[in-house]
Amino acid sequence: MNDDLISRSRALAIMRNQWTLHGAMNAVANMPSVDAVEVVRCKDCKHLQRDTIFGVSYCGGKRVTGDWYCADGERRADDGS
Numbered sequence: 106m107n108d109d110l111i112s113r114s115r116a117l118a119i120m121r122n123q124w125t126l127h128g129a130m131n132a133v134a135n136m137p138s139v140d141a142v143e144v145v146r147c148k149d150c151k152h153l154q155r156d157t158i159f160g161v162s163y164c165g166g167k168r169v170t171g172d173w174y175c176a177d178g179e180r181r182a183d184d185g186s
């Protein structure tokens with residue numbers, strides 16, 4: 106099942122104008138979804154390189170923190186690789 110993202114405030118506004126559960130469900134089902142993609146934070150990215158001596162992390166030659174992200178992020182496998 107594809108779980109599209111929708112605007113919460115818009116969904117609530119639409120549901121306030123519906124008098125039945127069936128009408129509310131149809132209205133929400135027909136709402137346009139938000140154009141969004143899931144980001145991979147640096148701490149979860151397979152490209153992250155950690156320097157254990159100095160305690161810093163790098164990606165593509167740039168120093169990064171774990172909560173950063175970029176367009177090239179790829180989720181690391183569960184085994185840490």
